[in-house]
Amino acid sequence: MFEDVSGKRSLQELMRPTLQQQFVPLHGNLNAGYTHSVYWLKMNLQRADDATPRRWLIEMTPAMLDDIRLYQTVTHGEPYIHLAGDHIAFNRQEIRHHYPLLQIYLDDTQVHTLYFRLQTTSALFFRANLFNETSFTEESNFLSGLMGIYYGIMLAIIVYNGLLMMSDRDVSIRHYFLLSISTLIAGMSVNGHVAMYLARDWPWLVDILPAVTPQLIVLSSSMFMCSFLKLKSRTPKANLVFRLLQACSVVMVTCMLAGYQPQVATIAQLLGLIQLSLYVPVSLLVARRGYAPGYIVLLASAVWLSGTVLIPLRNLGVLDSNWLTDFGFQIGSALEVIFLALAQAYKVRLLQKEHDQTQKQLLKLSQRTGYELDAKVRLRTAELQQLIQQLEKSDKEKNDFLSIAVHDLKSPLTSMIGMSELLLNLYHRIPKEEQQSYLSRINANGKRMMHIVTNLLDMNAMESGDLKLQKHTVNLGKLLNEISLQYEEMLKAKDLTAIIHCEEEVLVCADTNAMTRVLDNLISNAIKFSPAGKFIWLTVSQIDKKGRFEVRDQGPGLSIKDQQSLFTKFSKLSAVPTAGEHSSGLGLSIVKKLIEAQGGAVYCNSHTGEGASFMIELPLVPSVLAQSTVARAG
Structure with missing residues (x-):
């Protein structure tokens, strides 16, 4: 590894013996945090024998590095140059893959020297994996299955919250809906799927999303904490702290959108860490003061925090880039949205209980007053009953939707997870034909899940009046x-x-x-x-x-x-x-x-x-x- 502080070194300069001696061994993955330097990595590759494949694929993570250049030196002539990074539109990438992917050819059994040049305005951490075509296909299929499960969970939660928003005007549901969407977009951005599916020709959007979406997640989760736990009435001081941090998050997002992301990135990460660290003690405090849903929020915050906090720690250079830091966010966010959905359902039950108690009190009051007061009480009771019926209807529709979705998706999900785990653990022992059979069954189960989700969404669109037909x-x-x-x-x-x-x-x-x-x-x-x-x-x-x-x-x-x-x-x-x-x-x-x-x-x-x-x-x-x-x- 060689750090180019000036950022102006060329490959020809690095080939000089004096600079070659300045390369230092790199143990593990590169993690430089936020830096203005350009980093060069040197790697030697050699085929074992003539039977070893000539074509190899190098997959690099993360997907948000701005400029990746791979130089493959040759004995005579100019080196081969491969370009990648999120400043290049997806449609112009050398190989269209959600992570930067480059192919190299080793035509002989001699030692081939590769130089990576890395430069970015975001946190600089880097991991490269070398695959032959077969191993890359197997690894890619396995990760695609996991990502499909994660996106399926997130989409189901978003649909569930959309249904709740149509029947309940609670502002915390809107904040939770925003949190779910921000989490989904952040996951897609980190995994490179925004560039792959949504912004194939918009590299500027792909470049800014990894910086903006974490701030939106922190902002929306903080707003959800304030509204759901009613911090303004239960803990005014904590509510004031959250409101100040929310204002800071808005300022950070504005600065990033204005082009000052490199200058405010470290501050934004530290503010996010501070805000995330407050979730657990605040939710515990509210729960101990008698608000039972606070315990569920506490559990959700702890699970989510354990996965999400790894990202700023990695970006700040505290932790090395590894599988846990790369996928901890997806695991933690998936569990978090599930727990928060349970908290929402529990809150509905508490509201219904409060309405029942209010109804009993009003009935007792009506017995002690005259005709005029009795008429007012009856009117109020009728309104409460109508509200309770609306809540019960919404709760039943939500339960029906979730029970059907869980029941119908559980079987194909279980099958896909089982087969993908089998491929992961025993892929080198399973014949090629049997692997193809497993992949075909995974694909069929995926289509079955898509058919189920499409029918559920069609039914929801028709009942909500959002169905638009073009004859x-x-x-x-x-x-x-x-x-x-x-x-x-x-x-x-x-x-x-x-x-x-x-x-x-x-x-x-x-x-x-x-x-x-x-x-x-x-x-x-x-x-x-x-x-x-x-x-x-x-x-x-x-x-x-x-x-x-x-x-x-x-x-x-x-x-x-x-x-x-x-x-x-x-x-x-x-x-x-x-x-x-x-x-x-x-x-x-x-x-x-x-x-x-x-x-x-x-x-x-x-x-x-x-x-x-x-x-x-x-x-x-x-x-x-x-x-x-x-x-x-x-």
């Missing part, structure tokens, strides 16, 4: 043919045969995305409830000035009782999937709401033991309808 001309037959291709493997797995019949161009006025979800739910239902070796008929036709899609199966059919609750949310039918497939009870409810929102209708025709037939009808495109009328007149 245009949709070719039902073409759409059916495209969607049916996705089910070829499922049909083969159950030995089913799909018979598709489409009339010549049936054009309806509908939303393409909505119709894709409708056909997807109807076809997947038919496959779920069809025994092996049977037929499924998929038909698109034009009937009575309307376009019709019909799916008919040879399953167990539906009883009259089943048909009465067929299109209700979370309905459970007497018939069960023939191969033990998953069914959330949302699919047909979503189909009905989407079709009716587009001016159409959905029908079911079934008898027990004779299969089931589902039909949807939508208005034809006006031009097609006019042509059909002219043709009949001719």
Whole structure:
């Protein structure tokens, strides 16, 4: 390692013997904290023999280093130069990966010398891992599975808080919602997924987010502590301290956005540490004064603090960069948001208990007063009862949502975790074909989770009135043919045969995305409830000035009782999937709401033991309808 304090040294200068002697051994990973210096790292690589792979990949962390240059020297000629860093747009990276990733070729078995040049305005810590193609794929798949679980938890919590905000005006819920979003964005930024998915051509945004998001997390968590624990009335002095620190966080964010991030970075990290260190004693103090949810906040703060405090300690150069400092934030934040969700639920119970006690007091007061006071008490009681019903309804909807999400996501998550752990621990013993099988099953479980989450979000959007449809001309037959291709493997797995019949161009006025979800739910239902070796008929036709899609199966059919609750949310039918497939009870409810929102209708025709037939009808495109009328007149 060589520290270039001036930041102006070139590779040619470093090759001089006098400067070569100034390189010092580096034990472990580089951690220089906040510095204006440029750091050079020198590394020698040599292939063991001719059978050793020639192509190697170097993955570097973290993702927020501004300028990374890798020089690969050659015996004759200019060295090869590889560039990376968050000042380069993601679309212009040498290899598009969420972490900086470079490839090198070792054409012979001679010693190859590599020089890394590192420069950044953020905290400078650096770790590089050398992989061949096989080991890199295995490691990348494993980490992608873990990140998928983390993002899934965070998104579920954000959706849960969004539902709570629609039914409860408590300001602490809004602060918690902001905290959850800030934590998710910070995690994506640290892992390089902001550049990969959200800001592929905006390196300035990728560069500023790692500095700004920690301040937003500290700010939103501090605001949540003040509002949720009601510090203004319970501990005014602690509330004043938090408000002053919040003002400092706002100033730090403003300075960073104005371009002064290098100057205020150390101060911002120290202020964040001070504020985080206050969470545990303050929540303990509030809990000991009789506010029971404070204990849950205490537990959440302790868990989150144990993971989050590693980041400023690493950035300040106190701790070395390692697996725990890199992923402690994700682990701590995931557990923290879960505990805080429990605290919110407990607070709702306390509010309900307080409302019940208030109701009893008001009833006693009404017995001791006259008619006028009695009328006022009854009015107040009615208002409280309405509020309690709203809270109970919101709590029940929240519990239903969480129970369904937990139940439906637990099985695929457990399977994914089990298979990924098996790959991690025994990957060198498992044959390549079996590894591919495990990865395929992980991928299938991921798609299953996405289908579950999509249905839940669709249902929430429809019930909250946020569903926005864009109608245009949709070719039902073409759409059916495209969607049916996705089910070829499922049909083969159950030995089913799909018979598709489409009339010549049936054009309806509908939303393409909505119709894709409708056909997807109807076809997947038919496959779920069809025994092996049977037929499924998929038909698109034009009937009575309307376009019709019909799916008919040879399953167990539906009883009259089943048909009465067929299109209700979370309905459970007497018939069960023939191969033990998953069914959330949302699919047909979503189909009905989407079709009716587009001016159409959905029908079911079934008898027990004779299969089931589902039909949807939508208005034809006006031009097609006019042509059909002219043709009949001719």
